[in-house]
Amino acid sequence: MQTQEAETFIISQKQAHAFAVAVFADIRAYREAHQAEYEEFLKAEQEKGGCDNGKDF
Numbered sequence: 001m002q003t004q005e006a007e008t009f010i011i012s013q014k015q016a017h018a019f020a021v022a023v024f025a026d027i028r029a030y031r032e033a034h035q036a037e038y039e040e041f042l043k044a045e046q047e048k049g050g051c052d053n054g055k056d057f
Helices: 013-035 035-048
Strands: none
Touching: 013 035
């Protein structure tokens, strides 16, 4: 198995913000489309102590 070195690249604050907004929008859309699975995920996290109020996700 061959390993690859990570490349360093620089993006502007505006590009970073646009990227973050896109990622969160995708997560929200997925969560809304899979609400039942998301509820189960939150329940499992709360039982493990990984989420104290369901608002962390």
